[in-house]
Amino acid sequence: MMQSIFMTGLGGQGIITLANLISSQASDRGLKVTLFNAKGMAQRGGRVTSEIRLSDNPRQEFGARISSGFADILIGMEIGETINSLSFLKSGGMAILLDYAFVPTTMLLKKEPYPTFDQLTELYARKTDRIVAVSEAQQPYNMFLLGIFSAVAPDISPELSFFSKESLEQAISKKLKRGLEGNLRAFNGGYAHGQSLLQHV
Amino acid sequence: MKRSIIGNQAVAYGALAAGIGVAAGYPGTPSSEALTELLHFSATASQRGEPAPYVEWSVNEKVAFELATGAAWAGKRALATMKMSGANVAADSILSVAYSGTKGGLVLYIADDPGAEAGMPEQDTRLFAQWAGLPVLEPADPTRAYELARYAFQLSETCELPVILRSVTSVAHAKQEVEGEYSYEPLGRQADFEKNIFRYTKAGAVICMDQHRDLLERLKTAESSASKAGINTLQQAESGDLFVVAAGALIPYVREAMSGGNHNELSTLFLESVFPLDTQLAGEMFEKAARILVLEELEPFVEMQLRSEASRLGWRGTILGKLDGLFPRVGKYNLETIGRGLTLLAQGSQGDSPVPASASGGGRAAKETIGRQSTEQPGPAAKAATALNVKHPITFCAGCPHRGSFMAINRALKKIGLNRDNTVVTGDIGCTILGMNPPFHTCWTEVSMGSSIGLAQGFYHAGIENPVIATIGDSTFFHAGIPPLVNAVQHGTNLLVIILDNGWTSMTGFQVNPGTAGQFQAEGSRRVEIEGIVRGMGVENLQVIGPFDQEQSVETITKALQQEGVKVIISQTECALTAARREERALIYRIDSEKCTFCRSCLRETGCPALYVTANGGKSKHGQVMAIDPELCTGCGLCSTCCKFDAISQKKLGG
Numbered sequence: 001m002m003q004s005i006f007m008t009g010l011g012g013q014g015i016i017t018l019a020n021l022i023s024s025q026a027s028d029r030g031l032k033v034t035l036f037n038a039k040g041m042a043q044r045g046g047r048v049t050s051e052i053r054l055s056d057n058p059r060q061e062f063g064a065r066i067s068s069g070f071a072d073i074l075i076g077m078e079i080g081e082t083i084n085s086l087s088f089l090k091s092g093g094m095a096i097l098l099d100y101a102f103v104p105t106t107m108l109l110k111k112e113p114y115p116t117f118d119q120l121t122e123l124y125a126r127k128t129d130r131i132v133a134v135s136e137a138q139q140p141y142n143m144f145l146l147g148i149f150s151a152v153a154p155d156i157s158p159e160l161s162f163f164s165k166e167s168l169e170q171a172i173s174k175k176l177k178r179g180l181e182g183n184l185r186a187f188n189g190g191y192a193h194g195q196s197l198l199q200h201v
Numbered sequence: 202m203k204r205s206i207i208g209n210q211a212v213a214y215g216a217l218a219a220g221i222g223v224a225a226g227y228p229g230t231p232s233s234e235a236l237t238e239l240l241h242f243s244a245t246a247s248q249r250g251e252p253a254p255y256v257e258w259s260v261n262e263k264v265a266f267e268l269a270t271g272a273a274w275a276g277k278r279a280l281a282t283m284k285m286s287g288a289n290v291a292a293d294s295i296l297s298v299a300y301s302g303t304k305g306g307l308v309l310y311i312a313d314d315p316g317a318e319a320g321m322p323e324q325d326t327r328l329f330a331q332w333a334g335l336p337v338l339e340p341a342d343p344t345r346a347y348e349l350a351r352y353a354f355q356l357s358e359t360c361e362l363p364v365i366l367r368s369v370t371s372v373a374h375a376k377q378e379v380e381g382e383y384s385y386e387p388l389g390r391q392a393d394f395e396k397n398i399f400r401y402t403k404a405g406a407v408i409c410m411d412q413h414r415d416l417l418e419r420l421k422t423a424e425s426s427a428s429k430a431g432i433n434t435l436q437q438a439e440s441g442d443l444f445v446v447a448a449g450a451l452i453p454y455v456r457e458a459m460s461g462g463n464h465n466e467l468s469t470l471f472l473e474s475v476f477p478l479d480t481q482l483a484g485e486m487f488e489k490a491a492r493i494l495v496l497e498e499l500e501p502f503v504e505m506q507l508r509s510e511a512s513r514l515g516w517r518g519t520i521l522g523k524l525d526g527l528f529p530r531v532g533k534y535n536l537e538t539i540g541r542g543l544t545l546l547a548q549g550s551q552g553d554s555p556v557p558a559s560a561s562g563g564g565r566a567a568k569e570t571i572g573r574q575s576t577e578q579p580g581p582a583a584k585a586a587t588a589l590n591v592k593h594p595i596t597f598c599a600g601c602p603h604r605g606s607f608m609a610i611n612r613a614l615k616k617i618g619l620n621r622d623n624t625v626v627t628g629d630i631g632c633t634i635l636g637m638n639p640p641f642h643t644c645w646t647e648v649s650m651g652s653s654i655g656l657a658q659g660f661y662h663a664g665i666e667n668p669v670i671a672t673i674g675d676s677t678f679f680h681a682g683i684p685p686l687v688n689a690v691q692h693g694t695n696l697l698v699i700i701l702d703n704g705w706t707s708m709t710g711f712q713v714n715p716g717t718a719g720q721f722q723a724e725g726s727r728r729v730e731i732e733g734i735v736r737g738m739g740v741e742n743l744q745v746i747g748p749f750d751q752e753q754s755v756e757t758i759t760k761a762l763q764q765e766g767v768k769v770i771i772s773q774t775e776c777a778l779t780a781a782r783r784e785e786r787a788l789i790y791r792i793d794s795e796k797c798t799f800c801r802s803c804l805r806e807t808g809c810p811a812l813y814v815t816a817n818g819g820k821s822k823h824g825q826v827m828a829i830d831p832e833l834c835t836g837c838g839l840c841s842t843c844c845k846f847d848a849i850s851q852k853k854l855g856g
Contacts, residue, residue, distance in 0.1 A: 010593060027205060027378065035205075035376040040230055040319055045810045046595040061456035064342070064375035067535035080591035087583060104593050105808045106639045109801065115589045123589065126582035 001159040002057070004066045007050040008085045009077030010102055011039070014142030018075070019050030021146060021171055022163070026054045029162050034064035045102075047081050056159065073156060075145055078102055079120050086123060094156050095124045096148055099135040132197055138189040140182065143172070147190020148197075155198060165191050203380050208343040208372040209234035212282075212310050214381050215350025217242065217254070219306065220388040222277030224256045225265035227680070228709035229284030230319035231373040232312035236282045237710070242385070244723070252387045257723070258712050261650070261680040262287035263294055266309065270298050270363070273307035274401065275392040278354045282310040285324040290650065290681065292329070298363060299333045300412035301400050302419055305390070306354030307363040309335075312373045315498040316533040319370065323531065325499040330365045330476055334416050336423040337365045337476040338432065339449030340372055344379045345473060352430065360423035362416070367475075369450045369498065371533070420477050427474035428481045435482045437468040442491035442518075443546050446470045448503050451496050451534060458539045464547065478506040487516045494546040495522040498534055521545055594638050599811040600777030600835025603633055605748025606701050607641040608806060608839060609772075610670065612751070613758035624667045625660050629653035629682070631674040632708045633701045640808040644672060651681025658685065658694045668762045671698045675731060676706035676714040683734065689767050690739045697761050697768045701748075702731055703776040711779050718775075735769050742768040749774060751842045777835050788853050789834040790841055796848035797826040803840040803849065812840065 005022065009015045016037050023035040036051040051066045068087040073094045076082025079101040089095055099117040107114055121133050132152060137144040150168050153160040169184065176183050206214070212235045216224065226236035239256045246253035255272075259265035262283040269279035283291065288311050295309065311326045330337045338353055340346040350366055357364040403409055427433070445467050447455040452471045459467065470486050472479065486493070487510070495504040504522035511520065521542065523530050528542065597604040614620050621643050628634045628644030629652065637644035646656055657671040673682050678700050689696050706712040713721055715729040722728060735743055742764060746754045754772065761768040792803075799821035804812050811833035814825055829840070829849075841849040 023376070024205070033205075033377065036371070036374060037376070038318060038374070045598075046593055061453055061460060063371065063450070063453040063457060064377065065371050065454075065533075065535070067454075067537060070536060080593065083586055083589045083591070086586040102593070103814075104591070105596070105804055105810075105812075106594060107591070108814055109640070109805055115591060119589060123582060123585050126585065 001157060002053070002055040002060060002062070003072045003157065003160065004070050005052040005054075005073045005075070006066050006071035006085060006088045007052075007075045007077070008081045009048055010081060011045055011048050013048070013077045014140055015048045015050050015077060017176070018142040018146055019052060021168065021175065022149070023052045023054075024175075025163060025167065025171055026052070031056050032058050032060060034062070036064045047084070049085070073149075075149065076120075077141060077145065079115055079117060083115055083120055083123060086127065089124070089127055092128050092130065094130045094132070094152065095128055096132045096145060096152070097121060097124060097134060098137060098141060098145060099133070100137075100141065132194070134193070138186040140179075140186050143183045143186035144190035144193075147187040147192070148194035150187075151191045151194025152198060202383055203378045204383060205376055205378050206343060207234060207374055207376045208340070208346045208368055209312070209374070210238045211343040211347040211379050211381070212350045212366065212368070213238035213242065214379075214383055215347040216280045216308065216354070217385040218347075218382045219278055219351045219354040220386055221254045221280050221354070222305075222387065222390070223269060223272035224254055224280040224282070225259045225268045226282030226310075227259055227262045227265055227287055228706050228712045229287050229312075230709055231314055231370040232282050232284045232287075232310065233709050233712070234373075235310055237712070239280075240723075246385065247724070252385060254385070254387070257726075258706075258714065260715060262291040266291040266298075267294050269307060269309075270294070270303070273303045273305040273363075275394045276305045276390050277392060278306040278388065280308050280310060284319075284321070285311055285313045285326050286321055286649070287311070288326060288329055289324075295335070295363070296333050297403065299335055300403070300409070300416050302361040302415060303357060303363055304361070304395075306357040308350065308353040308357060308366055309363055310350070310366045310368070313367060313369045313499070315369055315371075323499055325502060326365065326367045327475060327502040328500055330367070331502070334420055335363055335365050336360065336420070336427065336474070337367050338427075339367050339473050339475050341449055341452040341471075341473060342372060343375055343377050346372060347379050347381050349432070349473060352432070356423065356426055356430070359426045360419045362419045362423060364423075367449070372450045424477040424479065428479045432474040433470065433472045433479045433482050435468070435470045435485055437489060438466055441466050441468050442489055444468045444470060444486050444490045444493045445543065445546065446472065446486075446493060446495045446503060446507065448472045448475050448497040451498065451539070454534070454536055454539055455496055458536050458543060462540060462543055464543055466547065467543065472503060475503055476506070478503070478510060480510060483507060483510050484514065487511060487514050487518075490516075490518055492519045492521065492546055494542050495520060496528075496534065496539060496542055500530060595635060596638055596808050596810060597632070597635050598777055599809055599833040600781070600837045601632070602703055602748045602772070602774035602777065602837075603636065603701050604807060604809065605751065605754065605774070605837070605839055606672070606699065606772040607636040607643045609746075609748060609751055609754035609758055610643055610672070610699070611641065612755045613762060616755065616759050617762060619667055624670065625657070625665060626670045626672060627653040627657045627660075629671075629673040629677045631677050631706070632703075633672055633674040633677070636672060640805055649681075650677050651685055654682055654685035654689065654696075654698055657696055657698075658689055658692075661694050661696060669696055670762075671696065673698065673700055675700060675702040675704065675716045678731060679715045679729075683738075686735070686740070686767075686769070687738050694767060695765055697758075697770070699758070699770045699772055700731055700735075702771050702773045705776045705779050707776045707778065711776065731771055735771070740767055740769050742766060743771070744769075745771045745773055747774055748772045749837050749839065751839070777837070781835060786836055786854055788836045788851050789831055790829055790836060790838060790849050791831070791852045792827050792829055793848045793850065794826045794828070796846050797821060798846055798848075799823045799825050799827065800845070801827060802843040802845065803827055806843045807839050809840060
């Protein structure tokens with residue numbers, strides 16, 4: 001089993017925290033894991049991406065970067081940046097898309113139209129039919145999305161069932177002591193939401 | 202022991218395992234975390250009373266390299282760290298030291314950035330190393346970064362040359378579990394520098410030519426030494442004459458592509474010691490090979506060496522690489538690029554056509570290559586994504602003092618009938634260059650560290666009539682801004698220099714620089730004040746302003762713009778992010794939705810990320826008003842100086 005998870009959004013959304021939780025969970029499980037965070041411009045409102053690759057075969061050779069068309073899972077936290085990341089998703093891969101837009105000042109001033117969530121989901125629908133469209137989420141969004149990821153992980157691949165609700169709750173409690181209650185609430189909200197989506201499918 | 206660390210940290214622990222005595226560097230993405238980790242290790246060990254190497258952020262890369270060289274000449278092992286552009290700054294000394302060689306292990310860690318993810322030139326340090334005549338090791342991943350960092354000191358001592366450890370963003374910032382010692386034992390060497398002018402000076406043609414001969418001999422030793430150490434690996438398929446050569450960071454991707462594509466018929470030569478060329482292994486390859494595929498990012502460095510060696514040996518096979526136009530020199534390679542290369546190699550000479558660069562490369566050149574490639578037309582989904590493409594331009598953080606400085610420059614220009622489009626304002630490296638972005642559009646140029654002040658003098662002497670303004674950050678000023686300012690003072694140039702002093706080297710992750718407040722300086726270090734330096738240079742017209750006080754700032758800049766000679770204004774307030782890490786906010790600003798007319802002056806002038814549009818009614822006829830995100834606002838108050846309707850007011854927090 002080899003999985004590549006691509007995450008994208010903007011600085012301040014907690015993508016790196018989300019990526020750290022997912023990658024250390026896999027690492028604790030004994031999998032071979034790489035993580036690449038591109039966060040250089042995060043503090044200035046710029047694009048952030050995290051790339052996780054994991055394999056249960058310790059002899060599997062792979063580089064840390066995800067080539068375009070190689071992401072099994074894509075988690076998009078901001079509409080514009082998620083549109084810019086389409087090429088990374090594998091055809092038929094799992095896309096978890098959040099309805100959140102941060103319109104840059106330049107576009108606010110020029111009153112240029114910003115892409116909508118419908119445009120985003122329509123775009124991704126051309127590449128995959130496995131889309132989790134998250135139009136209502138609890139803050140912090142990164143924990144809500146982690147909850148959804150946990151709920152749908154076994155559906156992506158049975159080998160990802162170790163991203164269970166219990167194990168991730170433990171990881172959050174251990175690593176995110178600040179604002180723990182809110183984090184757990186959002187995570188559980190996301191988990192419940194993810195489960196309800198699965199039942200509908 | 203295993204730890205999950207990034208490539209830069211791996212370099213730090215490899216150097217510690219080698220027993221370095223000294224490490225120095227200047228911050229620069231993607232290299233910075235190597236020295237950050239060493240500083241952290243050293244401070245922690247010292248506190249515990251355990252041995253630790255001497256580690257510092259130096260004023261610039263040249264000084265860092267010279268400091269490391271001095272330590273190595275005295276017999277210690279020493280490390281200097283920098284990004285590729287920093288190697289240019291240190292170049293004068295690096296080339297000179299190459300001819301003298303070294304005694305203690307001297308390693309120069311330089312990080313390149315194929316794909317320009319950190320937004321600087323796609324400069325290939327390997328070509329620089331060849332010019333200097335220094336061996337280059339290029340690790341494949343963080344684990345190898347640890348092992349090769351450690352080995353580099355040994356190689357340096359064997360061949361008596363500084364060794365360049367070259368990495369790229371994909372290794373420097375990749376995190377994985379790395380087996381290592383994570384400890385430090387000093388080597389116990391006494392510092393001892395031998396007086397030998399024939400080796401350590403350049404006075405006289407005989408000395409210089411002897412040193413040149415020595416350098417070439419040492420390079421031969423480096424080649425045989427790295428070859429014996431087994432840094433490079435040749436793996437021959439049972440009965441094949443097809444070879445894949447891959448260098449450094451691409452090796453794991455080539456392995457991945459080969460395991461996925463069932464390429465058992467292909468032999469491989471994986472190179473992590475890329476200069477000088479391992480002629481032993483290359484010779485073995487040429488004996489068997491009919492066709493060779495060379496995979497490396499950026500310039501055809503390994504390929505040029507292989508073609509030259511092939512010619513020397515009279516080898517008559519085919520080399521697939523960049524020089525025949527097959528592979529791009531711009532951007533990163535991805536698995537698709539590599540897969541196409543493997544297929545071309547396996548299929549024979551028919552249909553060798555250009556391979557496109559990584560899709561994330563994006564730029565013009567990449568499109569041209571893709572355009573020539575009929576099978577590479579972007580699909581309808583990709584086209585639709587391009588049509589919807591939006592960019593989030595990076596801007597000053599909420600509360601950044603530089604915002605105030607650029608607002609004040611624009612306002613001062615307006616006051617005397619000028620504007621940002623008819624008055625040249627040179628910019629410099631670091632956060633301050635964001636003054637070129639909207640909504641400021643103030644800076645016209647960005648060249649290299651300190652260049653704002655030098656360029657500005659050229660504009661003045663060329664006869665540009667309007668006043669010329671140079672803008673530069675504090676760390677950049679210390680780094681390379683002092684000589685050009687001395688030059689302006691000496692020659693009586695008409696010039697306004699605005700030093701945007703936020704007390705930290707912020708763009709690269711808030712490192713300490715000479716101007717950082719004393720309380721944050723390392724043990725035994727002190728603050729050097731910019732004001733004293735500037736006065737010491739003979740600048741008489743010097744003012745210090747606080748950029749959040751717009752009235753004072755605009756007035757000071759306006760006045761300076763109308764005066765003759767060299768004027769320096771230090772615009773001083775601490776970086777909002779470092780301040781926010783320590784201090785609770787006392788107040789923030791809020792917008793009264795009843796008073797806001799949605800004129801958006803606040804947004805148009807400040808571009809502050811804390812401002813947003815909300816549909817929260819108010820009396821605006823648009824049904825929309827501006828609002829301030831209370832989580833992001835730091836209370837700088839710049840937006841309130843833009844509001845003609847008195848809609849923005851202070852709100853006290855806590856107590």
